[in-house]
Amino acid sequence: MSGTDVARDQACIAIAVATRRRPDGLARLLASLSKLEIPDSCTIEVVIVENDDPHARPLPPCALPVRRVFEPTQGIPVARNRAIDEVAPTADWIVFLDDDETVEPSLVARLFFASRATNAPIATGPALPRFESGSPAWAARSGAYEPVRHAHLARVPYAFTNNVLFDARLVRGDDAPRLDERMLHTGGSDREFFARLARAGHAIVWADDAIAYEWYPRARATYRWLFQRSLRLGTVAPATESMFEAPAHDAHPRRLPLRARIALCWRAVRFAARAAVRAMQRIGDPPSALALASWDVGRSTGLVLAAFGFAYEEYRSR
Secondary structure: OOHHHHOOOOEEEEEEEEEOOOHHHHHHHHHHHOOOOOOOOEEEEEEEEEOOOOOOOOOOOOOOOEEEEEOOOOOHHHHHHHHHHHOOOOOOEEEEEEOOEEEOOOHHHHHHHHHHHHOOOEEEOOEEEEEOOOOOHHHHHHOOOOOOOOOOOOEEOOOOOOOEEEEHHHHOOOOOOOOOHHHOOOOOHHHHHHHHHHHOOOOEEEOOOOOEEEEEOHHHOOHHHHHHHHHHHHHOHHHHOHHHOOOOOOOOHHHOOHHHHHHHHHHHHHHHHHHHHHHHHOOOOHHHHHHHHHHHHHHHHHHHHHHOOOOOOOOOOO
């Protein structure tokens, strides 16, 4: 895909959001989208996929054009694939956001300009944590919820649907890639999808100034949630990280080669060691030390489980 192809001055951008029974979060997101700064010569439409049976409840207000469809088959990758399919054929770009986020007004423009500046068909940025009133102070202070960040405009090997723009032509055609619906309950299908695109030669660039905010309810501001979320990320590593040589499309975790199992276990050891180091560094702040240890020990445990073919289906009950 050439730079001329990528840097289209006039563009139709579709913002796709998959949601399920989060009316307050969706209202907050749509309110923030109403304040978007739209790049010159661009038009924007919002596509909402409700992962639920059809109902007549109205959508929250939004200043942008919004189209809603229902996808009754439950599962995050199913809903996100439906969103891709529902994007208008005239759309040049697709932006994925999550229903528990808000965005800076400049987000879409920043993603768009990062793509144009680097001739990359995919641009992604950070989703910074925000906590509801009444959350424990250590949640923000510890840094345990902070995302990994990269140098501005650096090339990265994957992206998530919480803040990403990509060329719509990547997902058009009979054999176009889609999110892996076999990862229905484990999570990680978005990272696997974009990592697959990157391995196919479609560059992903990091836009560090394209800011989204992920809102954490008080129920997620706990050591247990940190442990469980990181554990789940560890168990899906064979499917989402090419270093383990077992993408979801090619191999089941129970059939991992010995080399990949050893790599998983070695990485688990490193996370366990990091847990001890970071806990010692925060010895004067026990709540923060426990938060960081919960994250690192959770990842270590998940990687060991993955090495022996076990998965944590975090989303099965939703």
